[in-house]
Amino acid sequence: MVRSRVLRWALLAVLALLVPGPCQGQVRFMIGGDQAPLPIDEAASNAVIDDALKHLEKEYVFPEMAAKMIESVRKCRADKAYAGIKTGQALADRLTKDLQAVSNDKHLRISCSTNKLPAPPAGADGEPSPEMKTEMRQMGQWMNAGYRKVERLAGNVGYLAVDGFLGADVAAEPAAAAMNLLTNTDALIIDLRHNGGGEPESVALLCSYFFDSKPVHLNSLYSRRENKTTDYWTRREVAGKRYLGKDVYVLIGPRTFSGAEEFAYDLQTQKRAVLVGQTTGGGAHPGGLVPLGDHFLMFVPNGRAINPITKTDWEGTGVIPDVAVPADKALDKAHELAIQKLLQNAKDDETRQRIQMDVEHSRERPMPKATPQVE
Numbered sequence: 263m264v265r266s267r268v269l270r271w272a273l274l275a276v277l278a279l280l281v282p283g284p285c286q287g288q289v290r291f292m293i294g295g296d297q298a299p300l301p302i303d304e305a306a307s308n309a310v311i312d313d314a315l316k317h318l319e320k321e322y323v324f325p326e327m328a329a330k331m332i333e334s335v336r337k338c339r340a341d342k343a344y345a346g347i348k349t350g351q352a353l354a355d356r357l358t359k360d361l362q363a364v365s366n367d368k369h370l371r372i373s374c375s376t377n378k379l380p381a382p383p384a385g386a387d388g389e390p391s392p393e394m395k396t397e398m399r400q401m402g403q404w405m406n407a408g409y410r411k412v413e414r415l416a417g418n419v420g421y422l423a424v425d426g427f428l429g430a431d432v433a434a435e436p437a438a439a440a441m442n443l444l445t446n447t448d449a450l451i452i453d454l455r456h457n458g459g460g461e462p463e464s465v466a467l468l469c470s471y472f473f474d475s476k477p478v479h480l481n482s483l484y485s486r487r488e489n490k491t492t493d494y495w496t497r498r499e500v501a502g503k504r505y506l507g508k509d510v511y512v513l514i515g516p517r518t519f520s521g522a523e524e525f526a527y528d529l530q531t532q533k534r535a536v537l538v539g540q541t542t543g544g545g546a547h548p549g550g551l552v553p554l555g556d557h558f559l560m561f562v563p564n565g566r567a568i569n570p571i572t573k574t575d576w577e578g579t580g581v582i583p584d585v586a587v588p589a590d591k592a593l594d595k596a597h598e599l600a601i602q603k604l605l606q607n608a609k610d611d612e613t614r615q616r617i618q619m620d621v622e623h624s625r626e627r628p629m630p631k632a633t634p635q636v637e
Contacts, residue, residue: 297376300350300557307344307353311335313554314357314372321564322370323486323547331364350374350557366578368545369520369563378556399432407433408460411453412440416624417601417617420447421593427460427521430467438502441471445503449600453513455539455589459520462494462548469525470496471505472534480528482568483548491568509603510535511596514581515589519543524567527581531571536599537583539592546575 302310315332322328338344338360347353354374361370408426415421422440427433444450462483469480477495484491512526512535523542529535547563554560567575587595601621608614 299348299352300374300376302348302350302353304345306350306555307347308339310350310353310372310554310558311339311344311357313558314560317552317554317560317562318361321487321549321552321562323484323549323563323566325486327365327367331361334364335360350376354558367547367563368543368578369547369549369561372554372558372560374558376557379553379559399429402428402432407436407464408457409433409436409440412443414444414447415451415597416621417597417604418446418448418620419597419600419604420444420450421453422450423453423456424468424522425456426458427464427468427525429461430463433464433467434501437468437471438500441500441502441505444505447508448604449509449511450505451511451513451593451596451600452535453593454518454522454526455513455515455592456517457519457522457525458517459522459524459545462521462524465521465525465528466494466496467500469528470500471502472510472529473532474504474506475499478532479570480532481524482570483565484568485548485565487564509600511600512537513589513592513596514539514542514583515592516540516543517589518581520545520548523576523581527569527576530581530584531569536585536596537581538585538596538599539583539587540589541580541582541586542576544576544578544580546577 315335318328318331319325322331335357344353344356347356351374354372357372358370361372362368405426405428407428408424409422410425411421411423413421422444462481466480469478473496475498477498479493479495481494482491483494510529512529514523514526514537518526518539519542523545526535526537526542530537546567548565548567549561549563552560552562566577569575585595585599601617604617605614608617
């Protein structure tokens with residue numbers, strides 16, 4: 263029974279990394295969509311609301327904004343805005359809408375499960391228990407830490423699809439393997455269009471491959487709970503081969519969120535990559551899950567990102583592409599840009615002809631597309 267509870271909480275944490283949901287920065291929770299609605303009365307609604315406001319007051323990253331949200335929700339309740347709500351799911355949706363309307367914080371979200379949520383195991387409110395860490399590591403390995411696809415495209419352009427930034431300890435091996443396979447390509451496209459984010463250490467791990475061994479300050483995260491700021495730097499050593507002196511293109515879109523946005527923003531502000539696609543989701547506040555009674559979960563953003571160059575982040579605005587095209591056209595556009603640059607910089611006619619012949623040959627086959635995620 264204990265193992266089952268730990269596994270379910272571990273799965274919540276890992277799954278939250280792969281959809282627009284929480285855990286260092288996401289927003290939608292993976293609670294079974296086939297559940298019947300949870301009946302709820304006004305007294306139960308008030309208990310959930312009171313619990314949510316308590317956590318906001320205590321933990322939300324900006325105390326002044328927390329006060330505004332609390333005032334707004336209390337006014338809504340005084341006006342009987344929640345009195346007619348009959349299901350927990352409707353209450354969660356309404357509270358999320360009301361809180362985001364004030365804060366514009368896309369990480370802040372409440373979800374409802376008709377099935378009673380398992381009690382968090384010992385240590386889940388802070389440092390995960392050893393058993394939880396083991397379960398999460400195994401799930402991360404099964405998901406290959408989010409590294410989905412590595413490919414050589416026409417013209418010797420590399421392609422890497424990363425759909426999540428799971429723990430750096432799990433990601434180290436897939437990252438090294440991917441970068442070793444890509445080392446002989448002449449330009450690289452990194453596809454983050456389906457990446458909902460993940461852990462900042464894992465973001466820094468992949469970023470490290472695009473800089474030399476001298477550490478580069480990528481990002482900082484301020485935590486209200488701990489009242490401290492943690493800096494994230496590229497690594498002096500990586501297990502795979504670094505990708506230096508070559509152009510990098512990062513594909514982004516509306517589903518690119520949180521840690522994936524950080525990766526794109528880090529490389530953009532460091533002038534290490536060209537971003538292609540659409541503006542991202544706009545979530546820069548890390549935080550954590552808190553239970554609200556037996557059936558509700560709330561993701562409370564308790565921190566904020568601080569870029570060392572811009573001194574700000576992408577919260578509410580999203581990361582803006584350097585080359586704007588619809589997200590579903592971003593791969594074609596980035597590949598086109600890469601080929602143009604390679605042809606322009608070709609050292610001789612023989613190299614230029616080789617690139618052109620490879621591209622012409624590829625036109626006989628469909629252009630590879632990123633596999634869409636199952637909703």
